[in-house]
Amino acid sequence: MQNIDFSLVDWSRAQFALTAMYHWLFVPLTLGLSFIIAFMETLYVRTGDPEWKRITKYWMTIFGINFAIGVATGIILEFEFGTNWSNYSWFVGDIFGAPLAIEGIMAFFLESTFIAVMFFGWNKVSKKFHLLSTWLVAFGSNLSALWILVANGWMQYPAGMKFNPDTARNEMVNFWEVLFSPVAINKFLHTISSGYVLASVFVIGISAWYLLKNREHQFAKRSIVIAAVFGLITSAFVILTGDGSARNMAKYQPMKFAAMENLYVGQQNAPLVAIGILKADEQELAHKKQDFRFTIEIPNMLSYMAFLDPNAYVPGIKDLVHGNPEHHIISYQERSEKGKIAIQSLAAYKNARKAGNDSVAKTALASFEANYANFGYGYYAGRDVHELIPSVATTFYSFRIMVGLGIHFGALFLVVLLLTLKNKIEKKRFILYTALWSIPLAYIASELGWVVAEAGRQPWVIQDILPTIAAVSQISSASVQITFWMFFLLFTGLLIAEIRIMTTQIRKGPEPLTPEAKNSPKTLITKKSSHD
Amino acid sequence: MTEIFTHSLLQHYWWIIVSLLGAILVFLMFVQGGQTLIYSLGKTDEERTLLINLLGRKWEFTFTTLVTFGGAFFASFPLFYSTSFGGAYWVWMLILFAFIVQAVSYEYRSKAGNFLGKRTYETFLLANGILAPVLIGTAVATFFTGSQFSVNFMNITRLTGDKMPVISEWTGPAHGLEAALNPHNLLLGLTVFFLARVLALLYFMNRLNHPVMMERIKKQLLINAIPFVMFFLGFTIWTLLSSGFAVNPQTGVISLESFKYLHNLLQMPVVAILFILGVALVLIGIIRPLTCFEKCSTKGIWGAGIGTILTVFSLFLLAGFNDTAYYPSTFDLQSSLTITNSSSSSYTLTVMSYVSLLVPFVIAYIWVAWRSIDNKKIDSIELENESHVY
Numbered sequence: 024m025q026n027i028d029f030s031l032v033d034w035s036r037a038q039f040a041l042t043a044m045y046h047w048l049f050v051p052l053t054l055g056l057s058f059i060i061a062f063m064e065t066l067y068v069r070t071g072d073p074e075w076k077r078i079t080k081y082w083m084t085i086f087g088i089n090f091a092i093g094v095a096t097g098i099i100l101e102f103e104f105g106t107n108w109s110n111y112s113w114f115v116g117d118i119f120g121a122p123l124a125i126e127g128i129m130a131f132f133l134e135s136t137f138i139a140v141m142f143f144g145w146n147k148v149s150k151k152f153h154l155l156s157t158w159l160v161a162f163g164s165n166l167s168a169l170w171i172l173v174a175n176g177w178m179q180y181p182a183g184m185k186f187n188p189d190t191a192r193n194e195m196v197n198f199w200e201v202l203f204s205p206v207a208i209n210k211f212l213h214t215i216s217s218g219y220v221l222a223s224v225f226v227i228g229i230s231a232w233y234l235l236k237n238r239e240h241q242f243a244k245r246s247i248v249i250a251a252v253f254g255l256i257t258s259a260f261v262i263l264t265g266d267g268s269a270r271n272m273a274k275y276q277p278m279k280f281a282a283m284e285n286l287y288v289g290q291q292n293a294p295l296v297a298i299g300i301l302k303a304d305e306q307e308l309a310h311k312k313q314d315f316r317f318t319i320e321i322p323n324m325l326s327y328m329a330f331l332d333p334n335a336y337v338p339g340i341k342d343l344v345h346g347n348p349e350h351h352i353i354s355y356q357e358r359s360e361k362g363k364i365a366i367q368s369l370a371a372y373k374n375a376r377k378a379g380n381d382s383v384a385k386t387a388l389a390s391f392e393a394n395y396a397n398f399g400y401g402y403y404a405g406r407d408v409h410e411l412i413p414s415v416a417t418t419f420y421s422f423r424i425m426v427g428l429g430i431h432f433g434a435l436f437l438v439v440l441l442l443t444l445k446n447k448i449e450k451k452r453f454i455l456y457t458a459l460w461s462i463p464l465a466y467i468a469s470e471l472g473w474v475v476a477e478a479g480r481q482p483w484v485i486q487d488i489l490p491t492i493a494a495v496s497q498i499s500s501a502s503v504q505i506t507f508w509m510f511f512l513l514f515t516g517l518l519i520a521e522i523r524i525m526t527t528q529i530r531k532g533p534e535p536l537t538p539e540a541k542n543s544p545k546t547l548i549t550k551k552s553s554h555d
Numbered sequence: 556m557t558e559i560f561t562h563s564l565l566q567h568y569w570w571i572i573v574s575l576l577g578a579i580l581v582f583l584m585f586v587q588g589g590q591t592l593i594y595s596l597g598k599t600d601e602e603r604t605l606l607i608n609l610l611g612r613k614w615e616f617t618f619t620t621l622v623t624f625g626g627a628f629f630a631s632f633p634l635f636y637s638t639s640f641g642g643a644y645w646v647w648m649l650i651l652f653a654f655i656v657q658a659v660s661y662e663y664r665s666k667a668g669n670f671l672g673k674r675t676y677e678t679f680l681l682a683n684g685i686l687a688p689v690l691i692g693t694a695v696a697t698f699f700t701g702s703q704f705s706v707n708f709m710n711i712t713r714l715t716g717d718k719m720p721v722i723s724e725w726t727g728p729a730h731g732l733e734a735a736l737n738p739h740n741l742l743l744g745l746t747v748f749f750l751a752r753v754l755a756l757l758y759f760m761n762r763l764n765h766p767v768m769m770e771r772i773k774k775q776l777l778i779n780a781i782p783f784v785m786f787f788l789g790f791t792i793w794t795l796l797s798s799g800f801a802v803n804p805q806t807g808v809i810s811l812e813s814f815k816y817l818h819n820l821l822q823m824p825v826v827a828i829l830f831i832l833g834v835a836l837v838l839i840g841i842i843r844p845l846t847c848f849e850k851c852s853t854k855g856i857w858g859a860g861i862g863t864i865l866t867v868f869s870l871f872l873l874a875g876f877n878d879t880a881y882y883p884s885t886f887d888l889q890s891s892l893t894i895t896n897s898s899s900s901s902y903t904l905t906v907m908s909y910v911s912l913l914v915p916f917v918i919a920y921i922w923v924a925w926r927s928i929d930n931k932k933i934d935s936i937e938l939e940n941e942s943h944v945y
Binding site (some may be wrong): 026027028031043080087088090091092094095096097098099102104105106107108109111112113114116117119121122123124125126127128129131132133134136137138139140142143144145146148152156177187190191192194195196198224353363366367369370373394401402404412474493495496497498499502506509513516519520521523524526527528531534 | 615616618621622623625626627629630631633634636637638639640641642644645647648651653654655656657658659661662663666667668669670671708709711713714715716717718719720721722723724725728730748760779799811844854900903906907910911914917920921924925928930940941942943
């Protein structure tokens with residue numbers, strides 16, 4: 024394996040992680056806020072109350088600021104598959120490219136067409152057409168998330184394809200298996216609902232700030248009610264789909280699961296470590312074994328979480344690396360040998376085909392097919408198989424912080440909703456401060472979810488089939504370093520601009536009601552009722 | 556045999572779709588062209604704001620078309636995606652940077668607290684307006700002039716030795732920048748650049764209600780039309796007289812053929828008609844507003860726009876149809892990409908063909924939405940009453 028340029032692999036990964044994480048700073052708010060705006064505008068159209076229009080327009084401005092930078096960071100990801108992961112683009116392009124193309128045709132045009140109506144159509148189209156446009160923007164953004172997450176889900180659990188030795192790539196044989204793969208669907212639902220939670224926290228946090236500043240009471244309380252209801256419902260959905268993610272992971276990516284739980288030796292009736300602090304074992308560092316300094320455990324819970332059975336056996340890192348015949352787990356050593364046979368048989372097949380030797384080609388192909396399930400492990404033949412273990416600490420802590428924060432958001436939604444409905448929220452300054460400070464926490468939770476999903480599946484680009492070391496483009500590591508820093512500087516600059524524009528906009532507050540609107544009968548009625 | 560026929564049909568169908576998307580992209584780059592004209596047309600801040608708002612309502616379509624063009628190319632011809640993007644790394648990266656800075660500039664330019672200042676965002680728009688057309692133009696020109704790379708599927712089985720297991724390898728360290736320095740490629744880059752400016756001027760004529768700026772627009776039209784025509788003629792003549800990359804349909808062997816693109820034009824009369832019609836429409840679209848401004852100035856964009864789409868579309872067909880390698884390698888002729896050897900499987904192309912049936916529907920709703928918000932010309936008074944201003 025002297026032929027692998029690890030510096031290139033690492034910088035390519037760093038660049039992808041950087042662009043993906045920057046992109047993900049903006050996407051969840053777009054996903055959720057688009058729906059929250061659509062609810063608000065629906066209320067405006069149904070009640071005719073100009074205050075709702077004002078609320079809608081205010082959040083729409085915030086949406087626009089956030090949307091632009093989401094678009095800017097998003098284009099990079101699509102092209103980076105080609106620029107930095109060229110082998111990957113060919114090896115699975117037959118399957119992976121289709122969702123990207125469909126995303127463009129079905130979702131992006133929907134989004135960009137109706138966003139123009141949403142922003143510029145207030146005085147030009149009918150109320151109903153405008154409302155429809157707002158809903159279509161929400162629908163379009165979420166639809167684009169569907170296709171890219173289907174693609175990501177497929178990388179975690181490749182389905183619906185067959186390897187074609189003549190073209191040296193995987194080819195799609197069943198589109199529906201790709202689209203409706205349990206991992207893909209679950210991933211889509213978990214990701215978008217987490218975006219809804221983030222957007223709800225965002226709206227509540229900003230509204231809380233207005234209340235703390237004794238401004239815009241009606242605006243803030245209305246926004247809080249909408250966001251808290253939305254957040255509460257979607258939090259339940261996040262828990263449900265999160266549970267599904269864990270089960271999928273235990274089934275299809277057992278190493279990610281074991282690393283996330285720091286389960287070194289597999290066991291039946293495995294407990295779940297609810298809270299724990301890791302202690303790296305100096306002597307065992309090479310084997311990535313880590314003990315706990317401290318834990319709070321829930322008995323049997325891990326077995327139940329993984330397989331819905333408290334007695335189920337959950338394999339540990341050691342079992343997966345060294346094999347466990349009792350539970351029919353073959354060792355990484357063996358898998359890498361089988362993978363090597365697969366790779367060499369592919370070469371033998373191609374050579375035989377070139378030479379016109381059909382019988383040799385047939386034998387080689389049979390040997391290739393028998394070992395293809397371990398193809399990616401072949402690139403690790405002759406290396407230390409412990410390199411195939413993802414970072415335990417990263418996934419372990421990321422997962423726990425994400426879940427802990429998720430519970431916090433659920434509780435926050437419930438509390439602010441009840442307090443607002445009882446008209447006591449203004450007096451609870453501690454809760455208002457908590458809501459405000461929950462905004463950065465929502466972003467942390469959201470990013471950490473991706474850290475678990477992506478750092479946890481290392482070294483795989485495509486689970487078991489293609490490792491990152493065999494997926495990169497042949498560029499100099501220096502070039503990738505330069506573009507990494509260019510992206511870093513540019514995105515950071517734009518992020519600062521975005522945050523500053525947004526905070527300026529928030530300080531400014533929503534546009535005041537026009538004099539006509541103030542005196543409209545609808546406003547007077549709602550004003551009266553809000554004082555009751 | 557029927558299966559092969561179907562696959563070939565699908566490959567041709569998808570080359571048509573990709574070509575059409577590429578052609579629409581070039582037309583929509585009038586947004587980029589407009590961005591380079593902001594200072595020469597707008598002398599006051601108010602005038603510039605007016606122009607930027609006119610362009611700002613369309614930039615997302617150019618952007619979305621670029622993304623869709625990339626996605627469709629990836630899905631239908633993934634070997635191009637992996638070879639060109641990973642190989643001509645620097646050209647594509649520069650194009651990407653140019654688009655990142657564009658995406659935020661409209662929204663952030665006039666907002667309070669925008670950190671970098673109005674002027675910076677206007678410079679971003681200018682950078683995007685220059686780099687995007689020139690670099691995309693030169694990148695497309697390599698479809699005719701070739702690049703230095705090799706493709707070998709067997710590379711993925713490299714477990715030993717000193718080379719990475721990478722299928723597509725670019726030779727030479729410039730990673731695509733060399734293409735931008737080739738004069739033949741640069742001719743197309745400059746053609747697209749001046750075309751984008753011409754289209755922008757015609758778009759302004761159609762949408763702007765501002766007599767003072769209209770005078771400047773009229774003057775600029777001729778100034779930009781002349782270099783556009785010169786560069787276009789230069790590129791076209793050079794290409795038609797050059798050798799091209801022919802594929803033997805039986806063996807798949809690629810060879811250089813003298814006057815290949817001229818032959819393609821003559822052997823595909825439909826393409827020839829589209830090409831001539833396209834060029835004629837562009838010229839009419841430019842000349843009519845110059846000769847009868849009062850009546851014709853609003854219509855120029857339609858003639859030139861449709862003409863641009865037809866011309867670029869036929870250029871793509873010249874590069875990919877009639878047994879031609881559309882992404883030739885001058886380093887290793889047999890590594891050249893053709894629509895046959897670089898495409899997705901028959902199954903994938905079929906699935907996507909069903910999806911492509913949505914395209915007319917997409918075009919229809921874009922039309923309806925645009926009509927609803929673009930029903931009259933824009934002026935400063937309208938902008939004052941607008942709640943969302945760039």
